Amino acid sequence: MTQQAISRTPHTGVCALSPYSDAGSDAQDGQPGEEWTVPGWDEIVRTHAHPVYRLAYRLTGNQHDAEDLTQEVFIRVFRSLSRFRPGTFEGWLHRITVNLFLDMTRRRSRVRFEHLTDAAAERLSAAEPNPAQAHHDTRxxxxxxxxxxxxxxxxxxxxxxxxxxxxxxxxxxxxxxxxxxxxxxxxxxxxxxxxxxxxxxxxxxxxxxxxxxxxxxxxxxxxxxxxxxx
CATH class of the missing domain: 1.10.10.10 (Winged helix-like DNA-binding domain superfamily/Winged helix DNA-binding domain)
Structure with missing residues (x-):
């Protein structure tokens, strides 16, 4: 993953792989026999960065951990995209986000929680909803x-x-x-x-x-x- 791609999501770090990394039993998209085309990285970030961050914040309860978790999710997606079996992409992202969150809590003796501040919305990328909408959707x-x-x-x-x-x-x-x-x-x-x-x-x-x-x-x-x- 390039730094340019990373910069379009919250600026966060990398964690170990979670136990679940494929599409599992998601229903197939498209018609039987239809070849699935891997979406472009820019499209993935533009479409899914805000929903992933919103879920991450609701799970972790604070801006810092939500940004860390969001970044880990997109690193995992980047590494695993070639192995993704056609299915519900949002469901795949949900599983990755939740399992990385569970990994995060296992690595810590205590998880710190803080309330969302306006700064979280301001740091969302320009490809996502405006700061006011992002703040409303997340908090x-x-x-x-x-x-x-x-x-x-x-x-x-x-x-x-x-x-x-x-x-x-x-x-x-x-x-x-x-x-x-x-x-x-x-x-x-x-x-x-x-x-x-x-x-x-x-x-x-x-x-x-x-x-x-x-x-x-x-x-x-x-x-x-x-x-x-x-």
Missing amino acids: LDADVQAALDALPVPFRAAVVLCDVEGLSYEEVAATLGVKTGTVRSRIHRGRARLRTSLVHRAGSGTESTTAPTGSPGPHATAPAAALANG
Whole structure:
């Protein structure tokens, strides 16, 4: 990967390979027998840098670790792209991001969490949404983010993927490499802990950039109370 390519994503470092590096059981794109064309690197960065950073921030809870994780993801993508089997590219990126996040937490005795500042949005590349939109898309209400940060890592990953990113239970299971029943259990227990953490918010009507806990769906928003009352 060239420095030019790296500079178009957050400026971060490199980590070891994660256990999962291919497309797994993703559904095939295109028609049977149709040859898949590897997208150009500039196109990959332009299309996916912001969504990857947004997921990384929701998982890690702070700007520095989110930038590190985003950079590691694109280094992994660059190294593994030639081995990618045609499928859902976004699903592949989800798996890489989550598994590198899990690797990150295993390497540390403690993960530091801070709230997002405006500086994070300002450092996003020009190819991504403008700073105001990036800040809106990335940040969660401070109470909700703090409650997510306090969850055990397996619960946090499942809740973020389902209730924030809008993945189905089956998609979360495929991303985490666990059974659907395990995902349901983690989400149920994670939501229960969030209810306890956010009980002081009941009835406050404070808005937060999260998905509702009933039927997951992409790009959905709901009050913080919805995340806690699922």
